[in-house]
Amino acid sequence: MSKYNALKTPAEVMQELVGKIQELRKKDKISQLELSKRSGVSFGSIKRFETTGQISLESLLKLAYFFNRLEDFTPVFQIDADLGSVEKLFSSKTR
Template sequence: MSKYSATKTPTAVMEELVLKVQQLRKKNGISQLELSKRSGVSFGSIKRFETTGQISLESLLKLAYFFNRLDDFTPVFSIDADLGSVAKLFSDKTR
């Protein structure tokens, strides 16, 4: 979380994802190389992800699939019941 905000920053979410993938990998006793071979994600991508947090969406989804966590992405960008408040932000009347 941001020092001055109650919401998480993109960097904080990225760092949490890295930790979770590392924990899943280590819990299952899988090396980065083995994860690469079994998930279809290049070794360099896995290494870079665990070091910097940078990874393509496709590779992240492949890792989620490998760990049987793909359904965790279902609620991402889900449509909430009240989008009216968001629409008001972009209306010409508020500018």
């Protein structure tokens, strides 16, 4: 994490994703080659991902689907509900 910022950097998030995929793969006792064959992601892409963190979005989503974790992506870039209408309910002007 950045020394002066509580937010994670893209590189930190990337490394966390690599670690999580490796953990899931090893927990299921699946080799990189077997994961490639079963997920439809090329062996080179899996190897590169676990080495450098680089992977296409499509391949990452295929891996998430394989591990039954695709729903984990649902909240990504989710638009927050408009709280303005809720705030109006509690404003002093409407009382």
